[in-house]
């Protein structure tokens with residue numbers, strides 16, 4: 001809890017990175033005010049109302065539980081006293097147009113057995129080799145990248161030099177798609193593991209092969225949150241409250257103001273000004289570079305830290321009675337050819353043949369009955385405009401293909417159930433609809449993503465657009481990095 005002489009920090013945005021930073025700073029004794037433009041905490045982790053209860057409309061797959069255990073522990077609390085997390089026995093169920101189906105598990109031997117049943121013993125062997133490679137990548141990058149305040153080349157080299165198996169994977173021209181073509185003979189498995197690039201807003205043929213480590217984050221376990229993912233944001237907001245964080249919802253930060261070369265105050269949409277020693281910006285970092293937070297902030301970041309943009313998505317969130325397919329919590333219905341998905345996306349167009357991720361939220365505890373809640377996600381290019389025919393085009397690319405897999409919904413979801421890339425661009429200023437900050441494309445992408453410290457004294461970043469990148473656990477880690485940087489810098493000031 002803060003004392004009256006405590007340094008004052010304003011956190012702009014109650015997304016995962018902002019909540020995480022606010023909790024850690026308040027737990028360290030600083031005086032923290034969290035200002036959020038929306039009416040509720042969570043940012044992209046939001047829910048929409050329905051007759052079946054709140055439907056998750058953002059992230060659905062919770063991985064790396066230990067990141068959240070550590071966040072509660074930093075506040076002197078235990079996660080399980082605030083939230084119920086349900087481990088999922090099957091990570092995801094995958095379906096292909098040729099009728100094949102595959103479940104993946106945390107135990108690689110169980111996954112290998114399922115792969116053998118679908119694609120034969122050679123594929124099972126290939127999977128075990130790929131899984132080992134992905135685990136090595138994860139171990140090599142965890143400390144010098146994810147847990148470090150910025151990617152530490154020396155640390156990466158030290159780890160990688162001891163693992164010759166990784167050298168080829170880390171070559172500058174080795175894309176994830178190329179790596180998977182070398183790892184798997186079965187195109188379905190290339191398509192499946194290539195999809196992990198989209199978790200951070202990339203296409204497999206343009207993202208570096210190191211993104212193969214994302215599979216490993218999922219292989220460590222997937223949890224459902226009782227009450228839905230947004231219950232995690234609410235629990236973190238309550239935790240912040242207990243620590244004395246002042247939380248202002250429905251209030252926008254209009255400007256961050258510098259005086260004498262360091263941050264001095266933020267100006268709010270309600271006309272107030274909050275003096276502060278430091279600011280954590282949890283919005284898209286592109287908003288600073290674009291001047292949306294005032295002219296003082298334009299120099300905060302180099303352009304390469306926010307451009308080019310990552311992918312966006314079309315997201316349906318609705319309640320309906322499903323029929324036909326044996327859904328579990330996480331389901332992926334693949335298109336026939338990834339080139340028909342990522343080719344058009346690279347040209348800024350809607351996929352010709354989309355992969356459809358279906359979250360059946362009410363199946364976290366097993367089969368469900370009656371009216372159920374669903375979120376369906378299609379990958380999309382980031383864009384700020386919406387042409388009139390796109391909603392019906394998206395509908396045509398979602399529900400008839402699912403019907404071909406045997407999955408139908410009654411009633412038909414209304415057009416209002418669809419969130420578009422343009423909708424995201426409005427909701428997250430300067431994002432251009434990109435959901436994961438800077439694009440992960442290119443060998444150096446993770447070195448170009450901005451770290452917590454900006455070029456401006458007292459201005460810090462937290463969130464999926466900052467190091468170590470997108471995804472709920474990574475955004476939570478970015479909040480840790482921001483809090484540590486502030487505690488370090490304010491102590492030295």
Ligand SMILES: Cc1cc2nc3c(=O)[nH]c(=O)nc-3n(C[C@H](O)[C@H](O)[C@H](O)COP(=O)(O)OP(=O)(O)OC[C@H]3O[C@@H](n4cnc5c(N)ncnc54)[C@H](O)[C@@H]3O)c2cc1C
Pocket residue numbers: 012013014015016017018035036037038042043044045057058059060061062063251252253254282283284313315377427428429435436462463464465469470471472473475476
């Ligand atoms: C559809 C979808 C599915 C996803 N699926 C997954 C998944 O399954 N698993 C996973 O781990 N990740 C997933 N992600 C990614 C994950 O949701 C994000 O990486 C993470 O939640 C981003 O958190 P953040 O800290 O960047 O904050 P954000 O969620 O971006 O929130 C930032 C907040 O800042 C506020 N803000 C911005 N500017 C201002 C201002 N000037 N004044 C006041 N407030 C401001 C915004 O209103 C917003 O609430 C998904 C994302 C989406 C959209």
